[in-house]
Amino acid sequence: MKNELLSLLNKNLLAVEPSLIRKFDDEISKIPGIIKLTLGEPYFNTPDHIKIAGIKAIIDNQTHYAPNRGIVELREAISEYLRRRHYAVSYDPQEQIIVTNGASEAISTAMNSFLGEGDMVLCPSPAFGLYRNLAKINGARYIEIDTEDDKYELTPEKLKTYLDEYHTSVKMLVLNYPNNPTGVSYSENEIKKLAEVLEEYPIVGECQEVCVNG
Incomplete structure (x- = not known):
């Protein structure tokens, strides 16, 4: 069965090589007390106010399918952030921004x-x-x-x-x-x-x- 499934895969997918940084991280993670500078993961936990906002959203039943482009209010906030605080550019949240x-x-x-x-x-x-x-x-x-x-x-x-x-x-x-x-x-x-x-x-x-x- 495994070989049959492999024959159906996109042939290009078979050319993809394993991530070297993941392989390296797996090896060095076995060393006790090591300070890792491999995967680039933030050294801090998610801030509490973000955790609380996520919990509140669940309690408020914001758990249903979102629009394919992302929640409108979020796209509008992203557009405003790019315009006002980051790049001074203007993107239409309805047509030019998607959330991934x-x-x-x-x-x-x-x-x-x-x-x-x-x-x-x-x-x-x-x-x-x-x-x-x-x-x-x-x-x-x-x-x-x-x-x-x-x-x-x-x-x-x-x-x-x-x-x-x-x-x-x-x-x-x-x-x-x-x-x-x-x-x-x-x-x-x-x-x-x-x-x-x-x-x-x-x-x-x-x-x-x-x-x-x-």
């Missing part, structure tokens, strides 16, 4: 929506392993951009070099910042310079919180 179960679902949704067989994905290396696996599942080719010589930052010059080489097949650039695992981030000016390069190519750019047409 964490960042991984958002990343998966974006990459699954755009990628298909034969597409190429560019990603500065090193990077979070999920991107490579999602590319494989969708039959896309994952191209690493080595950033070691540039202090682990993607430069406009190097981005243009790769786009010129692969531009006929490149569908997406994944820009992982603050970078996992190096911690490198980008200034507003650096992002603008990368965006200026992307404007010349029919490519989707995905970062941690938004997916925008380049």
Whole structure:
């Protein structure tokens, strides 16, 4: 039965490799008293006011199916937060914002929506392993951009070099910042310079919180 089920699986799924960081975490977790810097889990518990809000929502029977895009009030709060406190940008909560179960679902949704067989994905290396696996599942080719010589930052010059080489097949650039695992981030000016390069190519750019047409 196991072999029969395997034969029915998406063949691309069989190419996905186990997470190395999970394997490493499993090994070192056996060491008593160790301070782990592996999975990036917050060192603090969920704050009490958030726990209480969750409990209150259950008591108030907010336990039924939510709209596919997420609860309207939450989308409106996200829109206001982005406008007023974070990025000074305006997104329509009715049409331009969806709520996901964490960042991984958002990343998966974006990459699954755009990628298909034969597409190429560019990603500065090193990077979070999920991107490579999602590319494989969708039959896309994952191209690493080595950033070691540039202090682990993607430069406009190097981005243009790769786009010129692969531009006929490149569908997406994944820009992982603050970078996992190096911690490198980008200034507003650096992002603008990368965006200026992307404007010349029919490519989707995905970062941690938004997916925008380049």
